[in-house]
Amino acid sequence: MSNISSPGDLADFPASFKGAVFRPGDDGYAAAKRLWNARRSDQMPALIARAADPDDVVVAVGYAAEHDLTIAVRSGGHGVDCAAMADGALVVDLSGMKGTEVDPETGRATIEAGVLLGEMDAATQEHGLVVPAGTVSDTGAAGLALGGGIGHLTRSFGATVDNLLSIEAVTVDGRKLTVSADSEPDLFWGMRGAGHNLVIATSLTFQAHPVGPAVMSGVIVYPAAEAVKFLAGIDAAMTRAPRELSIPLVMLPAPPLPGLPQELIGTPILLALVIYTGPPAGYEEAMGEVGALAEPVANLVKPSSWLEANSLVDPFEPTGRRYHSAGGYLPRLDAEVAKLALERLEAAPPPTGPATGCMITFPMLGGAIFDRDEDSTAFSRVGAEWLFEAIAMWDEESADDAYAAWAADTLAAMWPRMSLSGYVNLTADRGPEWLRQVYGGAEKWERIVALKRKWDPENRLAHNKNVLRAAEED
Ligand SMILES: Cc1cc2nc3c(=O)[nH]c(=O)nc-3n(C[C@H](O)[C@H](O)[C@H](O)COP(=O)(O)OP(=O)(O)OC[C@H]3O[C@@H](n4cnc5c(N)ncnc54)[C@H](O)[C@@H]3O)c2cc1C
Numbered sequence: 207m208s209n210i211s212s213p214g215d216l217a218d219f220p221a222s223f224k225g226a227v228f229r230p231g232d233d234g235y236a237a238a239k240r241l242w243n244a245r246r247s248d249q250m251p252a253l254i255a256r257a258a259d260p261d262d263v264v265v266a267v268g269y270a271a272e273h274d275l276t277i278a279v280r281s282g283g284h285g286v287d288c289a290a291m292a293d294g295a296l297v298v299d300l301s302g303m304k305g306t307e308v309d310p311e312t313g314r315a316t317i318e319a320g321v322l323l324g325e326m327d328a329a330t331q332e333h334g335l336v337v338p339a340g341t342v343s344d345t346g347a348a349g350l351a352l353g354g355g356i357g358h359l360t361r362s363f364g365a366t367v368d369n370l371l372s373i374e375a376v377t378v379d380g381r382k383l384t385v386s387a388d389s390e391p392d393l394f395w396g397m398r399g400a401g402h403n404l405v406i407a408t409s410l411t412f413q414a415h416p417v418g419p420a421v422m423s424g425v426i427v428y429p430a431a432e433a434v435k436f437l438a439g440i441d442a443a444m445t446r447a448p449r450e451l452s453i454p455l456v457m458l459p460a461p462p463l464p465g466l467p468q469e470l471i472g473t474p475i476l477l478a479l480v481i482y483t484g485p486p487a488g489y490e491e492a493m494g495e496v497g498a499l500a501e502p503v504a505n506l507v508k509p510s511s512w513l514e515a516n517s518l519v520d521p522f523e524p525t526g527r528r529y530h531s532a533g534g535y536l537p538r539l540d541a542e543v544a545k546l547a548l549e550r551l552e553a554a555p556p557p558t559g560p561a562t563g564c565m566i567t568f569p570m571l572g573g574a575i576f577d578r579d580e581d582s583t584a585f586s587r588v589g590a591e592w593l594f595e596a597i598a599m600w601d602e603e604s605a606d607d608a609y610a611a612w613a614a615d616t617l618a619a620m621w622p623r624m625s626l627s628g629y630v631n632l633t634a635d636r637g638p639e640w641l642r643q644v645y646g647g648a649e650k651w652e653r654i655v656a657l658k659r660k661w662d663p664e665n666r667l668a669h670n671k672n673v674l675r676a677a678e679e680d
Pocket residue numbers: 242278279280281282283284285286288289290300319339340341342344345346347348349350351352353354355356357401402403405406407408523631632669670671
């Protein structure tokens with residue numbers, strides 16, 4: 207497919223397109239192509255078509271076909287690979303499509319594809335409801351849901367895809383389509399995990415659940431030695447904890463948090479992020495043995511709103527730094543995992559500024575994620591008790607190689623303990639062999655490849671963890 211990126215090219219983009227259009231050299235082009243990860247900010251999409259509605263998406267994909275252009279899709283712009291603004295692509299930019307509609311009677315929430323998680327939470331919380339999704343407010347709900355979607359409510363309600371009821375989509379040959387259990391059910395299966403590869407979602411309808419507004423949330427801080435004890439006991443303690451309790455873990459060099467002893471600053475610590483969505487009065491009992499696993503240096507858990515609880519992670523990964531991440535599922539935690547994580551943090555390259563350079567996260571999964579069969583969605587859940595992710599963040603281009611190598615080496619060290627299947631969204635692309643395994647068994651992979659060949663045979667949706675490229679390199 208062609209790769210056009212000079213100013214003046216594509217001047218015949220249809221006037222019937224209602225949204226904004228940005229070509230290289232246009233005012234607003236640089237701002238329009240800005241993504242969460244600054245690492246690929248030199249990419250030059252051929253044209254960014256910021257759609258006003260699904261009809262605009264139809265116009266844009268028709269134009270891409272006429273000009274033999276690949277299509278990149280941008281919803282929230284949070285993909286770590288920066289695929290949403292690929293070089294030479296026509297970008298279908300959905301970030302302006304912000305509609306939300308919540309039916310308080312049925313708990314059904316419909317969002318357009320440009321809605322961010324914080325916006326979806328705000329709209330549903332007006333009715334005391336939440337769509338189970340991710341943990342950082344400015345992540346795109348669409349990109350997250352089409353890959354799986356995990357967060358603080360996964361233990362209670364499963365992955366985001368388990369709560370997805372239907373999708374309004376545009377195919378790469380320009381047809382508008384409803385995708386659900388009753389309409390194109392095979393495609394619906396594929397969209398729940400491999401959705402970035404198949405059709406363009408313009409809106410999504412979820413089953414939301416009553417949560418909050420009053421919950422308990424906050425951070426408990428452990429020094430390194432206590433982190434080892436905590437990870438050694440957490441799995442056993444959680445088998446007796448209610449699903450309303452979720453405790454994602456973050457290990458990182460201690461930032462200068464108020465109340466932390468000076469001698470800890472810069473040394474590896476464990477942050478246990480506690481989110482309890484049961485009745486606040488039941489919090490102490492819900493924590494049960496978890497509280498006795500290790501001795502914290504600070505306990506900042508307190509009554510909060512759901513919106514505060516689901517913003518706890520926001521400050522850790524701000525927009526505009528350079529990022530790389532590598533990870534997958536871990537069936538269990540133990541003292542060895544903790545020691546390994548501490549060793550890898552000691553081996554981190556020096557920070558390129560005052561902000562955190564490297565951290566290792568363990569989002570807690572399990573619970574309701576296992577209420578569905580592995581074959582119920584393209585999204586895989588084999589071994590998904592925990593997610594493990596090595597996240598490298600820096601600011602200077604000269605440090606790219608050192609940070610990327612740290613994440614890769616950290617993954618390699620953890621690899622023998624990990625499940626072969628994993629989560630396509632929360633890790634940088636690791637190539638064809640990895641992609642062929644990440645959805646689980648061979649039969650699932652073949653089914654995903656068949657869907658790709660049916661719905662996008664020319665690989666127009668080429669900018670993602672790409673199924674066709676991985677299949678053809680098999
Ligand atoms: C700071 C941070 C925190 C995160 N936290 C979580 C978390 O808690 N839980 C979790 O599950 N994930 C999390 N993620 C991962 C996140 O789910 C993925 O990065 C997801 O792809 C982001 O979606 P987006 O719309 O923002 O991305 P974009 O960069 O816009 O798109 C990412 C990919 O999806 C494709 N795509 C986007 N929209 C559509 C669409 N409408 N139709 C078809 N294809 C589309 C794009 O082509 C691209 O390949 C996090 C990511 C970041 C950066």
